[in-house]
Amino acid sequence: MKITPEKLFEKRREFIKLGAGSLLATSLINTKLEALNFIADDNKNELKISPEEAATTYINFYEFSTNKRAAVELAKSFHTRDWKVEIKGLVKEEKTLNMDDFLKFKLEERIYRLRCVEAWSMVIPWIGFELRALIESLDVLPEAKYIKFTTLFDKSRFADQASNFPVLDYPYVEALRLDEAMHPLTILAVGMYKKPLGATNGAPIRLVVPWKYGFKSIKSIVKIEFTKEQPKTTWELYNPKEYGFYSNVNPQVSHPRWSQAEERVIGEFFTRKTELFNGYEKEVAHLYEGMDLRKYF
Ligand SMILES: Nc1nc2c(c(=O)[nH]1)N[C@H]1C(S)=C(S)[C@@H](COP(=O)(O)O)O[C@H]1N2
Ligand SMILES: [Mo]
Secondary structure, three states: OOOOHHHHHHHHHHHHHHHHHHHHOOOHHHHHHHHOOOEOOOOOOOOOOOOHHHHHHOOOEOOOEOOHHHHHHHHOOOOOOOOEEEEEEOEOOOEEEEHHHHOOOOOEEEEEEEEOOOOEEEEEEEEEEEHHHHHHOOOEOOOOOEEEEEEOOOOOOOHHHHOOOOOOOOOOEEEEEHHHHOOOOOEEEEEEOOEEOOHHHOOOOEEEOOOEOHHHOOOOEEEEEEEOOOOOOHHHHHOOOOOOOOOEOOOOOOEOOEOOOEEEEOOOOOEEEOOHHHHOHHHHHHHHOOOOOOOOO
């Protein structure tokens, strides 16, 4: 190909743009996030924060790989430039938001327990904003009862999506009842450990619902939809006997193949007793009043 001066100029501009970004951090949003202030969490429950190294390497991100080490390697080349999130379904006005739109919400640090359904746990200092702030800004129609989230589907960026035998039926989908989504503990996270989210942990934007098993906290979201009917979620579809829609952390309700009574604390030598609603019972139990938690697991 013959490179015209215009082409060269364009290339140079691209290069300069990328170069400047990577000097500061790794992507364009990083600059913004570092410039923004977030309200620090005073950690009044004195949770012991997991080592950052553990939180960024002991991960589950099946789109890359089910193998944690392979996933960390594959995540290294994942880019989040020009990230967009579609807002669809039962809203007055469907639209597409970019990261600038999200970074306008009040950012807070939230130190939360994370309990994976595989019976391990961590404590992660997220940075994000309350999902309810986004919902309130959207003119959601009264018929909407659920909110559905979808992860990026891109075979050129997610190795398992390109595989002949993908582990899951992609794109990864998760959902909440609208009142769960409106709960002040539910956040959309854009950072952790005082920095922007890395690709390993769901960059550039992911859900965090601390009283539910980790798989509800869907990573790298590209679509948010408001629905009337309860959406079918990825893990429910994968195995409805093992994974329910609610997936609230519950030490009394065993996974069919293992107990959920205790958890391994990553980065520690001991196990701890798993708490109902992952320790957030006081805050969230009212959402499930009168519901049989064994039936609605
Ligand atoms: N899109 C997507 N989101 C996902 C997953 C995934 O494989 N793909 N894994 C889930 C699981 S099982 C857990 S425990 C948490 C882990 O979050 P972390 O790796 O940031 O600790 O992400 C959840 N979100
Ligand atoms: Mo998990």
